[in-house]
Amino acid sequence: MAKIFYLLKQNNAKGSSVKGKWFARQKTVETLNTRKMANHIAEHGSIYTPDVVFGVLEKFRSCLLEMLLNSRRVKIDGLGIFFTTLENVEGGAAKKEDFMPQRNLKGLHIRFLPDSTTETDISSREFIKKAEFVNAESFAGTLTDDEPAGGGSGGNQGGNQNYPPISSDDPGEGD
Secondary structure, three states: OEEEEEEEEEOOOOOOOOOOOEEEEEEEOOOOOHHHHHHHHHOOOOOOOHHHHHHHHHHHHHHHHHHHOOOOOEEEOOOEEEEEEEEEOOOOOOOHHHOOHHHHEEEEEEEEEEOOOHHHOOOHHHHHHHEEEEEOHHHHOOOOOOOOOOOOOOOOOOOOOOOOOOEEOOOOOOO
16 A cells, blocks of 8 residues: 655644644655656556657656646546646735736636546545555654655664655645
8 A cells, every 4th residue: 555654743833723732744755757657657557658758758748838838638547637826816806907917917827626536536535535644753863844855874864764855745835
């Protein structure tokens, strides 16, 4: 079964209704770039070489962005739908004719909606059933959220038995 690593963090936000409570924070063991993902796919009995898989993934990436920038959604069966959303500046335009994208739009975001058809449901309610959760403290020693992502010069965080260094999956996230 797949393993999802987490560390527990206490909420210390002043005035929070859940101050003092503990919450899990996901930790990742590695970020795969396109080349590593292509190698992984090719190792799964694929008839295609890693270079061919890499080329397809690179073409997919560029075509996905092209389609999104042309106001299209992209559905990958069994995975989900990629789409864009607009983020407006706070307050909006006073009148319809005053709206200007350069002034009134703050961001264009790429979003993803997991497939939730019955045979390939990877929605969060079903996806959680497919994972085993492991407290990263059980093998990572004293790693805390205050340490740099991926650890420091200490290599594999001591006691990290055959696992790559743990890094935060939420860089820069505030408390």
